[in-house]
Amino acid sequence: MNEAILEKLKVLAESAKYDVSCASSGTTRKNIPGGIGNAQGWGICHSFTEDGRCVSLLKIMLTNNCIYDCAYCINRRSNDLQRATFSVSELVELTIEFYRRNYIEGLFLSSGVVRNPDYTMERLVRAIKDLRTVHRFNGYIHMKSIPGASEQLVHEAGLYADRLSVNIEIPTEQNLKLLAPEKDHASVYKPMSFIQQGMLESKEDRRKFRSAPRFAPAGQSTQMIVGATSENDKQILQTSAALYQRPSMKRVYYSGFIPVNSYDNRLPALKQPPLVRENRLYQADWLMRFYEFKVDEIVDDRYPDLDLEIDPKLSWALRHPEVFPVDVNKADYSLILRIPGIGVKSAKLIVMSRRYTKITGSALKKMGVVMKKAQYFITCNELPVHTVHEASPEYVRKVLTEKKFPKSKQTDQQQLSLIFE
Known part of the structure; x- marks a missing residue:
């Protein structure tokens, strides 16, 4: 050339x-x-x-x-x-x-x-x-x-x-x-x-x-x-x-x-x-x-800028705890879409699968739901009652944003805090 x-x-x-x-x-x-x-x-x-x-x-x-x-x-x-x-x-x-x-x-x-x-x-x-x-x-x-x-x-x-x-x-x-x-x-x-x-x-x-x-x-x-x-x-x-x-x-x-x-x-x-x-x-x-x-x-007049620490969907959920917990076996598709940790594909699978059987925690994991986030915002048969209301939005935010250190690099204080979390 x-x-x-x-x-x-x-x-x-x-x-x-x-x-x-x-x-x-x-x-x-x-x-x-x-x-x-x-x-x-x-x-x-x-x-x-x-x-x-x-x-x-x-x-x-x-x-x-x-x-x-x-x-x-x-x-x-x-x-x-x-x-x-x-x-x-x-x-x-x-x-x-x-x-x-x-x-x-x-x-x-x-x-x-x-x-x-x-x-x-x-x-x-x-x-x-x-x-x-x-x-x-x-x-x-x-x-x-x-x-x-x-x-x-x-x-x-x-x-x-x-x-x-x-x-x-x-x-x-x-x-x-x-x-x-x-x-x-x-x-x-x-x-x-x-x-x-x-x-x-x-x-x-x-x-x-x-x-x-x-x-x-x-x-x-x-x-x-x-x-x-x-x-x-x-x-x-x-x-x-x-x-x-x-x-x-x-x-x-x-x-x-x-x-x-x-x-x-x-x-x-x-x-x-x-x-x-x-x-x-x-x-x-x-x-x-x-x-x-x-x-x-x-975003609104009170929160005109997006939260840089957490994603917008989780931010919305923490600002509106009154919407949760959502029963994934009964809620409509639009509400399931708003649950942190659940994507479009997972929401469609939930709505389709519950016609034939009760949705459980293990089933949600297989559907690709990020349970680390979703567990605070949903209820279903297997999950313990530990929602955003009992834990408080501030606690959920802290848990989901806290950095986890590898055990080899954790100080004694950090290991203790994880044990008693």
Whole structure:
């Protein structure tokens, strides 16, 4: 492979690593005669580099040149860093060669904005169009739509990409203007609406004609930066909840702020990214999507931020001891979902199994229930009466958050405390 292309690859792969919204599943495309590869709905097997990057997709930028000067972005125009730009043919050749060598299973394509949004978007679309029509590439393609791009270009992108995404970056307009004065939320929400409209029209067309082309079959996603601005978790989750009202929105990604431009006084002086907070937001997001929780149940005016010490579901349960204990042999599915230590799969197994037999503690363990948590919030035939009411929420929190030391490293005092716990 051309040395110049490989040098560009080093620069542009490094520039792309801060975008976490690289979904790799959600669509199935079978191989066709004369085509290259396919895409599977259950996702791509990921491998990770030492710094945590996913490398199963070729995660690359068309260019790291950019007309914007966003405070949080490594590729801002005022930064003095090595710049590179792929031609459309170079990017296509690189993707095909990597795919043929089985280095990758798909493409995640983004770009800095050069000249104007439509100019950049047109080049991105041309790249994925050539992959599909000229090289007949059937692998997975996730493309970043450029905020401010025209409806025509967004629609054309959706005909060739499996998933499209437009990053919100900062949850509130006020703070976005603070860190990125040249951007606004209107330019982000507009292409989101174009994508949604294209998906709905495609769905309707395919009801009438099975041969109608699919538009972004894996939907759309977005990303928010966590910790760069003053938003609390309630504001972030409210934004996410509003986005999930859109039928086309599949995932909202949360990216802990990485201080790559520490010289900018508008940014907080963080020593490391807020990774625990990022993880708690993903857990809260999961509760909204699969556990029937509302935003104001997870966070409210009294608790606007997620508890960093315990997961959001356990935090909710400890704040509402009046709901428990729950009898797993009688409670409905929605209430069982709210028990700490019980997941969606386990809840479904409980509801299905109790039609035929009484649920016991040993049965719950076999179903995958985390009894260390669940035992304080449930009742069933075998379990002793030792619920959150008898133990108190404070005691349960202490027990579940206390670090256990290996016996060889325990002091005499620590061993005694465990014995009399």
